[in-house]
Amino acid sequence: MNAKALSAIVLMAMLAMAQTTHTGGEKYLGAGIAAGLAGLGAGIALGLAGAAAMSALVERPQERIWYLIYLALAEAVAIYGLLIGLLVFTA
16 A cells, blocks of 8 residues: 555544544644644655755755755744644644
C-alpha cells in the first residue's frame, strides 16, 4: 500500500475517533496534526530545496546567500505550524 494512502487512512481514522469520543482530547489531536503535518511539509520542502540549492551552488557559488534564504523560507512553514499547534493547545 502506498505510504500516502496509508497516512490518509490513519488520519481519517483518528479524526473519526476524535469526533465520536468527546473526552476533551480534540485540542490535543488538532495541535498534533497541525504541528506534525507542517513539519512533514517543511521536511519535504527542505529536502527538495536543499538538493536544488546544492546543485545550483556548484554552478553559481557567488549566490549562496540566496539559497540559504530559500531554505529558511521553507523552514518557516514548520515554525508556523508549531505556533498554530501551540495556539490550539492553549486555547
